[in-house]
Amino acid sequence: MKENKPIRDESFRDSIATVNQEGNREYVFPKKPKGKLHNYRLIVSWILLAIFFGMPFVKMNGDPLFLIDVINRKFIFFGQIFWPQDTYLFAVMMLTLIVFIVVFTVSFGRLWCGWTCPQTIFMEMVFRKIEYLIDGDAPKQRKLAKGSWTFEKIWKRIVKYSIFALVAYLIALTLFAWVIGLESLVEMLGEPISENSAAITGLIVLTGFLLFIYSWFREQVCLILCPYGRLQGVLLDKNSILVAYDYVRGEIRGSQKKGENRKEAGKGDCVDCRACVQVCPTAIDIRNGTQLECVNCTACIDACNHVMKRVGLPKGLIRFDSERGISTGAKLKLNARLIAYTSVLVVLFTFLSFLFFSRSDVETTVLRTPGLLFQKHDNNRISNLYNIKVVNKRRVDFPIEIKLLSHDGEILVPAGDMIVKSATFTEGVFFVYLNEDDVHGKIPIELGIFTGDELIEEIEITFVGSN
Ligand code: SF4
Ligand code: SF4
Structure with a gap:
């Protein structure tokens, strides 16, 4: 008899998948993601990357469109210059932003993490893509990492880390351009190193830091460093929209035998193929329920949909839904709560824009x-x-x-x-x-x-x- 109950075994919460029993780091080799949602994420990422790398080149009345010149305490947003005298405006903006983040997260979960966070975009859409290109998909990467130092491993490591270092340097340069302006950066690079030793040291340190993050530390940023990730436990509730496994439909899980009728065999729709686990960049099993490690990247949704199609079952065993939606079977729709929270977000955004553009010049x-x-x-x-x-x-x-x-x-x-x-x-x-x-x-x-x-x-x- 099939039981529509959530999984009771909570032992997975006692440890994280990226640390082994001895306390050592378990390196994650996620399978190359593909699917409809991944394609949408690619488009969003390309747009955001184009904004990040292209914005320092965009000018408005001779000034950059954005500038965060902390050293000279001069800030430009959308062509508007802000001074320390505008600190009150920043304070109000920061407070509004905090409320915005809370309301957004309560309503839409970690949509930010998976789709727009710079860490996820650089990691999954830039560095990981380079890695797939050079080292191949997950099994090949694993084999290469475990294997001895053959000629293939040596040249692949040299090429990969050289490209990683170059990309890290480009990101560091762009961050500098956001902070000191493109002209100042070009001028600085054209001068002897001795004249800008502090700034050049900063550039090298930042490049090294980014290289460390994207070549080794990786998902640990989301798991142990990011304060936003740590807040999820208090921000999410049963109505928050998340990447969720439909345990009502999926359990009792079990492999698909040839010609077997799953219903008659007392099995749910999860064929226990672990495709969702294999693609996960934080190495978790989403079937265990909502976890702090899940960055809502949707790779498991694509992977499971692919499996469902192959075995002839409906898609959406893993999908965007709320815990309440999964347990009651109610379809995800724009309810009064979502409309109210979204209205609050729109009001906050309008208020911020008003403050922004109405301040005296x-x-x-x-x-x-x-x-x-x-x-x-x-x-x-x-x-x-x-x-x-x-x-x-x-x-x-x-x-x-x-x-x-x-x-x-x-x-x-x-x-x-x-x-x-x-x-x-x-x-x-x-x-x-x-x-x-x-x-x-x-x-x-x-x-x-x-x-x-x-x-x-x-x-x-x-x-x-x-x-
Ligand atoms: S569980 Fe799914 S959505 Fe969450 S991080 Fe893993 S692959 Fe991404
Ligand atoms: S990919 Fe889908 S069917 Fe396969 S283990 Fe995950 S939830 Fe079950």
Whole structure:
């Protein structure tokens, strides 16, 4: 009699598949994945790789479209320049991003890991592909790794690791271009090493680090390093959509005998071929249920669908579904929960975009010069001295003029005309003169910062006079 129950044996959770009983690393040789989902993943990966490698070449008004210049504290996103003064915006963005990640993961599981995470894309779609090309599929790789140092093994290792090192260097170069800009990178590479020894050392260390990650450490990044992976246990629930094995349909598993009617034999649809395990890049058996190691790469879905087709059973024994969907047999559909969570994601994204594009591109700070008292002048006039700092996030230089909006009086800039340079900040000082009869103690006054006839900003400051 067939039992539609989840598997009770949880002993697989006591160890990870990539570490053996002695505590040594078990190297994974996943079978070459193929199938419909893998083809979709390939397309997504190519697009993302093109964005990663191509973006430093894309310019907007002479600046890169994206720049994360941590050293000079200058950031450009979608052509918009951000300064340390925009830190509040980054804080809000980070908070929104955290909520976004939580809501996204609760709804759609680890879709990010399998389809868009840079680690997965570089590992599975770049380095692993090179490895298949040189070493062959999993059985050949295993044989080569275990075999002695023949001529074939030596030349394959030399070629493979040389190409790996070259690709790692290209990734490191591109990361540098994202951080310091393409022009600075080209300039740096054209100069003698001694003039940029720190940056060149950084480039070499980064290349070595990437080579270590993609040639040896590999899936261990997802298993033991990635904080997002560790969060899955608390973020996922029974309604989260994951790569899941349909144990209701699949159990009791058993091989397919010739001409056998599986139902009559009391068997489920899983023919226990282990094709799903063989393709898994983290070496887990998805039939054991949701596991931290599963990066939702969908390789097992493709592999199982292929087997199901071969034995004449319906596809989808392993599929995208929720635990509740599997246990109740309900079809995966857009339910109220998914719509609500997706709406929250859209609202968050809209809010972020609004913050992003609506922030002011000129920021002025005016403070009374510390340590100076007001001064009395002829004609019953009284003056205060102020410091002004103007951050110009625009790409053009422009002159500014400070005008009094709230009082009759006069502004005097000792240095003459103020020009604020593009994509930087300008500092200066100015005097405000008011009629003494208008000032009693501390009073608020309003200033306008103009460029030509355009009022850029209105600022309220304090003017101090005698009581
Ligand atoms: S269990 Fe399937 S989806 Fe999860 S990592 Fe392994 S092959 Fe990928
Ligand atoms: S590939 Fe499908 S049929 Fe084969 S062991 Fe995995 S779940 Fe069972």
